[in-house]
Amino acid sequence: MAAPAVNGTAAATPKTTPEQTREAAAWVAMFAEGWAAPVNADTFCDHFDPWFDDRVKMIQPQLAPTVGRQAFREEFARPLFTLVRDLHGTVENWAAAGDTVYIELRLEGTVGSRRFTMHTCDRIELRDGKAIERFAYLDPAPLLKAVAASPSSWPRFLRSQVRSLRWSR
Secondary structure, eight states: OEEEEETTEEEEOOOOOHHHHHHHHHHHHHHHHHHHSOOSHHHHHHHHGGGEEEEEEEEOTTSOOEESHHHIIIIIIHHHHHHOTTOEEEEEEEEEETTEEEEEEEEEEEETTEEEEEEEEEEEEEETTEEEEEEEEEOOHHHHHHHHTOGGGHHHHHHHHHHHHHHTO
């Protein structure tokens, strides 16, 4: 069955082979394990590194896109885990379409003394079982509200935003 028409054209839904379904299920299991109880940015990234292509592209709100595993570590994970030391996530649902995996994730953590929960849907493009691109669909408002209500977190948050601006040039 074709997807709804977009701008007057129909988009075909890709067929998912049994092998793609197995790869997606393995990827989601690894993803869930990695987000369940990360210790810090390094253990988090070490967990994901074997599952990322060397030139993986990461796109998410509030940050400049990152390309490569090292940029993911330095420009995404380190600032995030510095700001939210107890950050963890729970996979709530997932689906696969061809080489694309969609993962709904509930993120929880504490900024200063403020708890927050936010939801994201990550679209991950796989090639040979490795992520080549991740695009996060999320509303960062719960995190931003926690930061705004925790003045002690402002310097860490502002440093991460300035760093992201430098990397986006």
